Amino acid sequence: xxxxxxxxxxxxxxxxxxxxxxxxxxxxxxxxxxxxxxxxxxxxxxxxxxxxxxxxxxxxxxxxxxxxxxxxxxxxxxxxxxxxxxxxxxxxxxxxxxxxxxxxxxxxxx
DNA sequence: GTGCTGACACAGG
DNA sequence: ACCTGTGCCAGCA
Numbered sequence: 001x002x003x004x005x006x007x008x009x010x011x012x013x014x015x016x017x018x019x020x021x022x023x024x025x026x027x028x029x030x031x032x033x034x035x036x037x038x039x040x041x042x043x044x045x046x047x048x049x050x051x052x053x054x055x056x057x058x059x060x061x062x063x064x065x066x067x068x069x070x071x072x073x074x075x076x077x078x079x080x081x082x083x084x085x086x087x088x089x090x091x092x093x094x095x096x097x098x099x100x101x102x103x104x105x106x107x108x109x110x
Numbered sequence: 111g112t113g114c115t116g117a118c119a120c121a122g123g
Numbered sequence: 124a125c126c127t128g129t130g131c132c133a134g135c136a
Contacts, residue, residue, distance in 0.1 A: 021117085025118085026117075042116070043116070043117080043132095044117095046116080046117050113136090116133095122126105123126090
């Protein structure tokens with residue numbers, strides 16, 4: 001059985017609450033919990049994020065996790081997450097999240 | 111105790 | 124749009 005710190009459990013719980021097609025930033029989660037900071041949230045996901053939709057947690061500017069961009073973009077296309085598509089034909093360029101539309105404040109429940 | 115590191119955020123150039 | 128520096132908080136050598 002896992003002995004997760006309570007803070008980690010809270011973070012994971014919030015991440016699981018994020019509806020498909022939406023995203024939250026590390027800072028938003030920290031603020032939503034009212035405790036810790038973005039870096040702590042990031043650390044929790046790095047350690048225990050394997051069981052939650054980690055791709056729905058992005059940086060405030062909408063950039064994806066280094067090394068996991070391809071996997072994440074696959075999910076976004078499947079879930080219909082608003083992306084800022086690169087201008088036609090820009091090969092090698094990874095799309096970023098359209099934060100203005102995709103950001104979820106946690107208010108409207110799915 | 112001291113210092114570096116990290117799945118971050120923000121401001122400036 | 125990209126890179127750099129500074130601030131923040133916790134973990135680790």
